[in-house]
Amino acid sequence: MEYIIVKEKCSSCGLCADVCPVEAISQIGPYLIDRQLCIMCGECLNECPCMAIAPVQTD
Numbered sequence: 001m002e003y004i005i006v007k008e009k010c011s012s013c014g015l016c017a018d019v020c021p022v023e024a025i026s027q028i029g030p031y032l033i034d035r036q037l038c039i040m041c042g043e044c045l046n047e048c049p050c051m052a053i054a055p056v057q058t059d
């Protein structure tokens with residue numbers, strides 16, 4: 001599983017990048033989660049006002 005940002009829903013507010021503890025989200029748009037860095041903590045998902053971040057099954 002990994003978290004992705006659904007770009008059609010993203011308002012580019014930047015809150016997710018601000019709260020990510022490992023800086024896995026790019027600071028400039030388009031906002032993307034680096035799956036190599038993401039530790040799946042869920043902070044960005046809780047913070048996103050647009051519900052643009054979703055867990056997806058990758059296996």
Ligand code: SF4
Pocket residue numbers: 003019020021022023024025033037038039040041042043044045
């Ligand atoms: S789940 Fe946690 S580590 Fe992964 S991008 Fe979101 S805030 Fe960062």
Ligand code: SF4
Pocket residue numbers: 005009010011012013014015016017031047048049050051052053
């Ligand atoms: S918090 Fe949500 S709306 Fe804001 S930049 Fe991140 S994904 Fe986009």
